[in-house]
Amino acid sequence: MGMTMSQKILAKHAGLDEVREGQLIRAKLDxxxxxxxTGPVAINEFNKAGFGGVFDKCRISLVMDHFAxxxxxxxxxxxxxxxxxxxxxxxxxxxxxxxxxxxxxxLPEKGLIAPGELCIGADSHTCTYGALGAFSTGVGSTDxxxxxxxxxxxxxxPAAIRFNLHGKLKPYVTGKDxxxxxxxxxxxxxxxxxxxxxxxxxxxxxxxxxxxCMANMAIEAGAKNGIFEVDRQTIDYVKERxxxxxxxxxxxxxxxxxxxxxxxxxxIQQTVSFPHLPENARTEKDWxxxxxxxxxxxxxxxxRISDMRQAASVLKGKKVAKGVRCIVIPATxxxxxxxxxxxxxxxxxxxxxxxxxxxxGPCLGGHMGILAAGERAVSTTNRNFVGRMGHxxxxxxxxxxxxxxxxxxxxxxxxxxx
Amino acid sequence: xxxxxxxxxxxDNVDTDVIIPARYLNTADHKELAAHCMEDIDKxxxxxxxxxxxxxxxxxxxxxxxxEHAPIAIKESGIACVIAATFARIFYRNAINIGLPIxxxxxxxxxxxxxxxxxxxxxxxxxxxITSGKTFTAEPFPEFIKDIIxxxxxxxxxxxxx
Numbered sequence: 072m073g074m075t076m077s078q079k080i081l082a083k084h085a086g087l088d089e090v091r092e093g094q095l096i097r098a099k100l101d102x103x104x105x106x107x108x109t110g111p112v113a114i115n116e117f118n119k120a121g122f123g124g125v126f127d128k129c130r131i132s133l134v135m136d137h138f139a140x141x142x143x144x145x146x147x148x149x150x151x152x153x154x155x156x157x158x159x160x161x162x163x164x165x166x167x168x169x170x171x172x173x174x175x176x177x178l179p180e181k182g183l184i185a186p187g188e189l190c191i192g193a194d195s196h197t198c199t200y201g202a203l204g205a206f207s208t209g210v211g212s213t214d215x216x217x218x219x220x221x222x223x224x225x226x227x228x229p230a231a232i233r234f235n236l237h238g239k240l241k242p243y244v245t246g247k248d249x250x251x252x253x254x255x256x257x258x259x260x261x262x263x264x265x266x267x268x269x270x271x272x273x274x275x276x277x278x279x280x281x282x283x284c285m286a287n288m289a290i291e292a293g294a295k296n297g298i299f300e301v302d303r304q305t306i307d308y309v310k311e312r313x314x315x316x317x318x319x320x321x322x323x324x325x326x327x328x329x330x331x332x333x334x335x336x337x338x339i340q341q342t343v344s345f346p347h348l349p350e351n352a353r354t355e356k357d358w359x360x361x362x363x364x365x366x367x368x369x370x371x372x373x374x375r376i377s378d379m380r381q382a383a384s385v386l387k388g389k390k391v392a393k394g395v396r397c398i399v400i401p402a403t404x405x406x407x408x409x410x411x412x413x414x415x416x417x418x419x420x421x422x423x424x425x426x427x428x429x430x431x432g433p434c435l436g437g438h439m440g441i442l443a444a445g446e447r448a449v450s451t452t453n454r455n456f457v458g459r460m461g462h463x464x465x466x467x468x469x470x471x472x473x474x475x476x477x478x479x480x481x482x483x484x485x486x487x488x489x
Numbered sequence: 490x491x492x493x494x495x496x497x498x499x500x501d502n503v504d505t506d507v508i509i510p511a512r513y514l515n516t517a518d519h520k521e522l523a524a525h526c527m528e529d530i531d532k533x534x535x536x537x538x539x540x541x542x543x544x545x546x547x548x549x550x551x552x553x554x555x556x557e558h559a560p561i562a563i564k565e566s567g568i569a570c571v572i573a574a575t576f577a578r579i580f581y582r583n584a585i586n587i588g589l590p591i592x593x594x595x596x597x598x599x600x601x602x603x604x605x606x607x608x609x610x611x612x613x614x615x616x617x618x619i620t621s622g623k624t625f626t627a628e629p630f631p632e633f634i635k636d637i638i639x640x641x642x643x644x645x646x647x648x649x650x651x
Binding site: 095108109111112115116119120121137138142143145146149192193194195197209210211212213214216217220221225259260263264290293295348435436437454456457458459463 | 502504506507510511512514515516517529530548549552553554555556557558560561575577578579582583586587631633634642643644645647648
């Protein structure tokens with residue numbers, strides 16, 4: 072029986088000709104990632120275990136993005152601990168205020184991930200890099216500590232759900248709508264322990280940034296990883312960012328899938344996930360009247376340049392509704408600068424938006440836009456759990472940049488038809 | 490090895506944001522994390538929990554963020570074992586890696602009620618609800634994972650392997 076795309080990458084990195092579902096393997100890592108929240112726990116474990124050094128100073132990334140720029144004294148201490156560790160072990164990819172970005176936007180942008188590579192990150196949205204045909208998955212801090220020391224991690228080889236994409240997205244419908252639709256369909260544990268493998272002729276109509284957004288939210292269906300077939304667009308994206316060699320893996324024709332799901336992109340509509348689970352996906356006819364207090368446009372899910380352009384196209388010449396705070400956060404310094412050069416920053420500020428330096432900030436209720444009791448936000452982020460963006464009695468509605476921007480203007484959840 | 494204590498019971502999709510809200514992640518101190526464990530779904534948990542108690546959830550326990558702070562907070566609060574119908578995979582890894590015993594057992598997750606007195610035998614996977622008199626058997630760990638637990642967590646097992 073053939074192997075899925077994920078299984079082939081795992082087999083290669085484990086030095087095996089073949090792996091099968093459920094097999095426990097030890098595999099070599101191409102990249103190990105942590106941030107300012109998970110990094111300190113990993114560093115404490117690394118030190119406690121008494122490891123002498125790191126396996127490869129070029130294959131570790133430490134990104135100060137969650138509570139950075141330091142939101143309080145404790146957050147400052149956590150970044151300081153990471154900074155000192157990076158200094159001690161000469162970690163090449165240490166990103167601090169001034170050159171940091173939201174980690175899962177930053178690593179692909181810097182060319183640190185390529186097709187066929189194996190990456191673990193102490194952040195659940197590490198699954199983002201599957202958009203580039205890599206096997207990439209979130210782990211905890213102890214796995215991160217072990218990965219930094221040994222360059223290896225243990226894996227249970229996952230089964231896979233195959234998503235065959237057909238057709239083409241309608242205007243103003245994005246990758247975010249597709250992934251919210253899919254999570255609504257299969258549920259928050261619909262892909263538990265499994266890979267979500269995306270391919271088919273419809274892939275061509277999805278930009279690399281659509282795919283990054285979709286792979287990012289694979290974890291919200293419980294998946295171990297999301298992974299996309301590699302095409303011309305992927306190759307062009309990666310080659311613009313790195314000149315190192317990489318290997319493209321394809322699923323075998325006779326690969327065994329636990330489920331095969333056909334997705335007709337033409338039928339996907341603008342979708343919003345209602346509180347308090349990403350699976351509560353609804354299309355416009357079921358939104359009703361939901362007044363909002365805040366709109367957040369950014370994050371590792373939707374803080375890339377195409378997201379900024381989409382939001383700006385809606386907000387151009389308009390004003391954010393009275394009583395609504397609209398917070399726009401480009402995910403990296405490069406995107407921030409692009410927003411300035413393309414005049415997007417001016418559009419946001421003229422519309423009455425906050426326009427912020429990169430940070431994960433409000434997505435996880437860290438800083439830069441916390442909700443009070445009873446407040447509601449529409450957000451382009453990835454989770455709407457109880458208390459996620461602030462008070463336990465606040466609410467988060469997940470949406471695309473088009474919908475978030477249109478909602479900011481309307482003062483309530485609203486679709487966008489151009 | 491056994492656990493024997495009273496049950497703190499929760500439902501489906503207990504996520505890491507409610508196990509330990511992100512607003513407390515500006516520290517890695519185990520005791521500080523434990524002081525806020527379950528705060529957003531069960532304000533009384535930290536006052537009620539006793540050393541050796543057992544936490545029971547239903548499907549997809551520990552979903553969401555990869556924060557190892559979540560199993561750390563549960564373990565530090567005194568919980569000896571978590572039983573659920575299913576666990577989200579990163580939480581599952583993290584619990585094993587830090588040495589927090591977890592057991593997957595859909596029947597036990599469904600039948601056991603809050604406040605029940607429960608005994609767990611980790612060697613056999615046998616779960617006894619002393620209050621109701623019912624017994625259940627959880628899936629045993631694969632050898633590979635049992636070895637990590639027996640050696641006291643992932644890093645100890647790596648050190649032992651060298």
